[in-house]
Amino acid sequence: MARHALMRTELLPTFGMPDKKVDGFIARIRERHPKMIFGYPSAMSHIVPCAEQRGVRFDDLGIKVVFCTSERLYNHQRETIVRLFGCPVANGYGGRDAGFIAHECPNGNMHVITEDIVVEIIGEAGRVLPHRQSGKIVVTHLATRDYPFIRYRTGDIASLSEETCSCGRGLPLLTDIQGRNTDFVVAAEGTVLHGLALIYVVHDLNEVRTFKIVRKNREHTRILLAPEAGGDMTGIDTIIIDGFRCRLGAKVTVKFVDAVLAEKSGKFCYVASHVVLH
Ligand SMILES: [Zn+2]
Incomplete structure (x- = not known):
């Protein structure tokens, strides 16, 4: 866990969250005053009712953002996270292996971070599909610290859109992402x-x-x-x-x-x- 020490981050396990563990989790967040929180949407939104039942708030800690990834973020989860933490939720799409692939903009669209990576949508026999057709997401990422990902399959399905987002970012949009249901x-x-x-x-x-x-x-x-x-x-x-x-x-x-x-x-x-x- 050297990375966590270096980055001054702390990994709080959310496995099997009976009440006692949630209490520990809540206490740790209040103690540490983190600037940013990363977490599974399902885990983060599970903490909300527990905290609220106990009359605990996190919106006075100066938390800047809650990053959610790995799972689909449902609107009701986002609302409860915003309510408890008093900050915006940044939804990202990525694989734990391949890193972030797309980030959500304030308009709710997922922009592919093409400065860093190449995303292709492929169909049968590895054929690259045109815009708006759904297929497997394949990522090529050469600038990784450890080893490059070349046409790495995330296991999810999506399509690329040629539409431009009104937020002004020119980065292409990844739409209809499927395959990340809460576990x-x-x-x-x-x-x-x-x-x-x-x-x-x-x-x-x-x-x-x-x-x-x-x-x-x-x-x-x-x-x-x-x-x-x-x-x-x-x-x-x-x-x-x-x-x-x-x-x-x-x-x-x-x-x-x-x-x-x-x-x-x-x-x-x-x-x-x-x-x-x-
Ligand atoms: Zn946008």
Whole structure:
């Protein structure tokens, strides 16, 4: 976490946010007086009702901006974040690997940061699509510190528009971005946790090639597992069931399958939830 020390940033985990953790999170923000906050929209907007219930405010801390990325930012989330933090929300689109790809302007349009990167929209067989046609987002970014991204697929779908935005920025617009739904899940007793908290239970197991977590309802979660060739799966289901049960407090079943298919975007959707969040 050298980067965090250097940048004087701090990473506050929002996994499995029962009340106690939210209290810690709120206290830390008040203590640190951050200038900027970065976070998943779902995590940030989850903090709002908790803070408001406790009569906590953040709008007196001088926070300049809340950056949201990685997930779709819904209007109701934006409104609640603005209300609590008393500053604008800057919505960015990007992959955690590829960095920011587009930033939202005050008019609500997503401008591709073409000073830095090349974005292409491709269709079948890697063919570059014309404006206004939806396809896979592919990013080329040569000026990265670590290694260049060449035609990197973010896993999301969008189209480029030739329209110019009335905000005056000449940067092209990325429209109809799809594929970034919130991955929040709700446990049996109502605790809300980020889907990554579940994903990591399975992701770190070398024996597992691909998987999919299907929340059938609050009481039942099924995990589809495709083992690595030659992977010894003895006891794996018990590890997974225990890991999930302590987070979700629900019935968990594991089903071994030959393969887990990717979504239309080409990206694996690790969590499919039929549980309604509100
Ligand atoms: Zn604009």
